[in-house]
Amino acid sequence: MNPDQELRVKPPKFVKEQQWNGYSNPPWYKKDKKKVTVLFNFVERRKSYFLQAYFHRRGYLYKDLGDHVFEDVRWGKEYGNRMQCNPLYFTSGSIIKELFQIQKETGLSKEEIAKRYIFLSGGGQCGPCRYGMYPQEYLKVINDAGFKDFRILIFSSDIIQESMPRGSAFNFDLMFKIEILIAIILADFIHVAECALRPYAKDKELVIKLLTKAEETLLEAFKSPLYFFTIPIALKKISRMFSEVPKHKLQLPRIYVTGEFFANLAHNEGNYNLRRFIMDEGCEVYPGLFTQRVLYDNWRRTREALRGIKYAKDRKELRFYRSSLRKQKVSTAVVNFIYKWLCKAFNPQAFGGKAEILDLNRLAVLGKPYYHPEIFGGEGNLEVAEALYYANSVDGFISSKPFGCMPSSGVSDGVQAKIMSMHPQLNFLSIETSGDNEINILSRVSMLLFKAKQKMRKDASLKTSD
Ligand code: SF4
Incomplete structure (x- = not known):
């Protein structure tokens, strides 16, 4: 055989002409504004409940999908890819469940439903593990369930660029961002x-x-076109109402919950109603604030921009990161301003409420020797830094994460072993939420609460004997 023939590589049998760019997500134009209903949910019922005010004032047809329930996971698993983390199953499952419900109630075909409804939510930037896959996964489950070309609007995702051309019926503009922030607060x-x-x-x-x-009072105030005035008035009114609630004079063990944001902040079946369970078992629990998570996202992007400026390879990249840094600074200032302004009207101290926003720079310094603050993904350094921050001031500390969450289960929990060896007094429990297994998980939480009660009594008796 001639040597040229010997070296010749056989051409592949199948040549792919084009790269697959994912499922289509057709735009929604202004002319169809009144023909389409926006379906939406955001981790927990109260956020989407308050966001109704935005859609109401702007004349959209809308439906709040409310809280996540266990059934969502079953729908998500049936149509979703294997080995996803459960926030994705909860969210994608809730859309499918709703679409089949609409089909049952209205008798519309799947094609008609795809034209007449649209889904709006967050997601897509949670961690490096499933980075950017959320929007495509939503589209996958919806298409696989037969609702071909159903449209979705997802913030923090590149998918919004292609689905919101000029003349779109909906945009994630400045007012939407301000109003969703108010809904969250x-x-x-x-x-x-x-x-x-x-x-x-x-x-x-x-x-x-x-x-x-x-x-109800706050939603009415938010629906008003003058909501910048009506909300503070409503907040003052409900603060007075809360301060008049008759309370037992008790000292209860204090429990802090941290973890991946969905498992920590769902406040519904997404995390087995964890905080309500803790309260009903006779302990006080620190609130889990979504505003803190919004600020962490800004903080992370700020750090990324600073690093990008330092190592920019050319002027174009330098300009990009400088602009990103300016945006994050403005955004952080706006979030802090609105939170403090509304908090002043709400005055949570009047009824014993804890609405403290933690200083993220301080947490970064605290956690840095054990978890570098620029390792991003999930909650980054926060779970470890918060354990250090609360090590001496709480009676129980729970880290809650979805089953299969890589940054939280795979990384943070490994580091927490070191933190526990340094602070053996930290009554620590790590739990994985999976959308089933509720009894098992809550019984482990019960054991932690029992230990927290013992710890509080022991600490109190040591103080008295001093
Ligand atoms: S951080 Fe956890 S929950 Fe979020 S995408 Fe990654 S694995 Fe999923």
Whole structure:
């Protein structure tokens, strides 16, 4: 055989002409604004509840999908890829469940439903492990369930660029960002009130009724075009209402919960209603604030921009990172300003509420020897830094993460072993939420709470004997 023939490489049998660019996500134009209903949910019911005000004022047809329930996971697993983390199963499952429900109630075909409904949510930037896969995964489950070309609008994702051309019916513009931030803060405030009142109230049913009343009052205030005036007035009113709730004078063990943001902040079946369980078992729990998570996202992007400026390879890259840094600084200042302004009106101290936002720079310094703050993904250094921050001031510390969460289970928990060896007094428990297995997980939490009660009594008796 001639040597040229010997070296010749056989051409492949199949040549792919084009790269697959994912599922299509057609735009939604203004002319169809009144023909399409926006379906939306955000981790926890109260955020989407308050965001209704935005859609109401702007004349959209909308439906709040509310809280996540266990059933969402089953739908998500049926149509989703294997080995996803469960926030993805919860969220994608909730869309599919809703679409099949709409089909059952209206008798519309799947093609009609795909034209008449659109889904809006967050997601897509959670961690390096599933980085950017959330939007494609949403589209995959929806398409596989037969709702071909169904449209989604997801913040923090490149997918929004292609789905929002000029003339779109919806944009993630400045006002949307401000209003979703207000919705998040209001949801956080109601949660702060629940954490302050529920474990101490003489009448728990009364607290639940007042929380519902407060939600309705705030939603009405937010629906007003003058909401910048009506919300502070409503917040003052509900703060007075909460401060009049009769409470037992008790000292309860204090429990801090950290973890991956969905497992930590779902406040529904997404994390087995973890904080409510802790309160109903006779402990006080620190509120889990979504505003803190928003600030962490800004903080992370700020650090990335600073690093990018330092190592930029050319002027174009330098300009990009400088512009990103300016955006993050403005965004952080706006979030802090709105939070403090509304918090002043709400005055959580009046009823024992804890609405403290932690200083992220301080946490970064605290955690740096054990978890570098520029290792991003999930909650980054926060779980470790918070364990150090609260090591001597709480009676129990829980780190909650979804089953299969790489940054939280795979990395943070490994480092927590070191933190526990340094602070053996830290009554630490790590749990993995999976959307099933509730009894097993809550019984482990019960054991931690039992130990927290013992710890509080022991610490109190040591103080008395001093
Ligand atoms: S951080 Fe955890 S929950 Fe978030 S995408 Fe990664 S594995 Fe999933």
